[in-house]
Amino acid sequence: MQVALYSRGFITEDIANIRLLLEELRRAEIEAVIYEPFYRTLQEHVFFEHQPVLFSSSEQLSENIDFLMSLGGDGTLLDTVCYVRDSNIPVIGINFGRLGFLASIGKEEIHALVQALQNRTYVVDRRALLHLDANIPLFGEVPYALNEFTIHKKDSSAMVKIHTYLNGEFLNTYWADGLIVATPTGSTGYSLSCGGPIVFPEAGNFIITPVAPHNLNVRPIIVPDDNIISFEVEGRSEQFLCTLDSRMETIDSTVQIAVKKEVFSINLLRLDDSNFLHTLRNKLLWGIDARNAIKL
Structure with a gap:
């Protein structure tokens, strides 16, 4: 071995x-x-x-x-x-x-x-990836991510407008610092810290989560992962950031980008006495009442 x-x-x-x-x-x-x-x-x-x-x-x-x-x-x-x-x-x-x-x-x-x-005596879980398509080469031979894709303003520039479409049909224009499209695996990452929901890894969904949206009535939304999500970006700055997990590229408003489910997945190994519920309880301290630990 x-x-x-x-x-x-x-x-x-x-x-x-x-x-x-x-x-x-x-x-x-x-x-x-x-x-x-x-x-x-x-x-x-x-x-x-x-x-x-x-x-x-x-x-x-x-x-x-x-x-x-x-x-x-x-x-x-x-x-x-x-x-x-x-x-x-x-x-x-x-x-x-x-x-x-x-x-x-x-x-x-x-x-x-x-x-x-x-x-x-282990368990292998299959995790979905998302794939990025663009009209220019981005991210070399690895245009996919396990956690999330993001569009984000660059440096301290003003907020951006991100026109978002599902299968070509207009969804929303996000006035925000950025926008996250997360896989179920990535739902406990950047998306969660921006108010997105926790989604079970085997769920066939994408989570669209705005980063610091200007309109307070805009909330994260869950969509089926058979959708193609495309974007048009504009703002006062000429350049924006585009990321796949921890990898980053700089783009401008002429770049056309879309994300979809990747045709292959990645396998994550875990011990057979551990699962997603166990991880949630362990990492997020669910079921623990801190008040009972306080001694006056």
């Missing part, structure tokens, strides 16, 4: 857990294929008996890779979309960050995770 390891980097407190993970994989006779920039920083802190196989691009992930482990927070896991692409390699998120909706496996569960890989 081969497992690819990806991380943006680490802090000193993470080193012990990284060593533990590598040792657990070695004991289980699972070969670790390591992201090259991550390996270069690890060399000062971790002893490798043999030179591991390295990768730095999606093309270097061979068909023998069984899983890709993301070591970090949700942002780190979102990066892995650019590496697994349409290969169907399941992604495992080990949470070295903070909240961790996507990277839901805790550092204290490393031993249990490796055992689950050995015994194949």
Whole structure:
């Protein structure tokens, strides 16, 4: 079995857990294929008996890779979309960050995770992606996102007007700082922080959420994901920001853009005793009354 390891980097407190993970994989006779920039920083802190196989691009992930482990927070896991692409390699998120909706496996569960890989006692969830089409090249070979697409004003410029259409029919003009189109997976990300609803991952929907709308009667809306959502953007500034997850491009009002459901999906691995409801209760502290913890 081969497992690819990806991380943006680490802090000193993470080193012990990284060593533990590598040792657990070695004991289980699972070969670790390591992201090259991550390996270069690890060399000062971790002893490798043999030179591991390295990768730095999606093309270097061979068909023998069984899983890709993301070591970090949700942002780190979102990066892995650019590496697994349409290969169907399941992604495992080990949470070295903070909240961790996507990277839901805790550092204290490393031993249990490796055992689950050995015994194949895990669950793989399929998560929908959204795809961006434009009349100019944007985002290279990875014009899709797991969490969300956004249009946003640039810097401290005035609000923008975003004319929005569903399958060519006018929906609304949003006067706002920006607009988010989130997948169900992304409903607990940027969209949630802007007042959007929580949507179950298996729901076949997109969530359209305005960012700081000027009209207070404008609210987030959920639409079926078989819609094509297109936009025309205008404002006092000549340039706007367009993002897919954590990747960003600058566009102007001449750029025509539309989003739709991607034809393939991404696989996220979780332990069989964890699910979306468990994650909600754990991460959002549902069911916990803080008032009962206050001592006067």
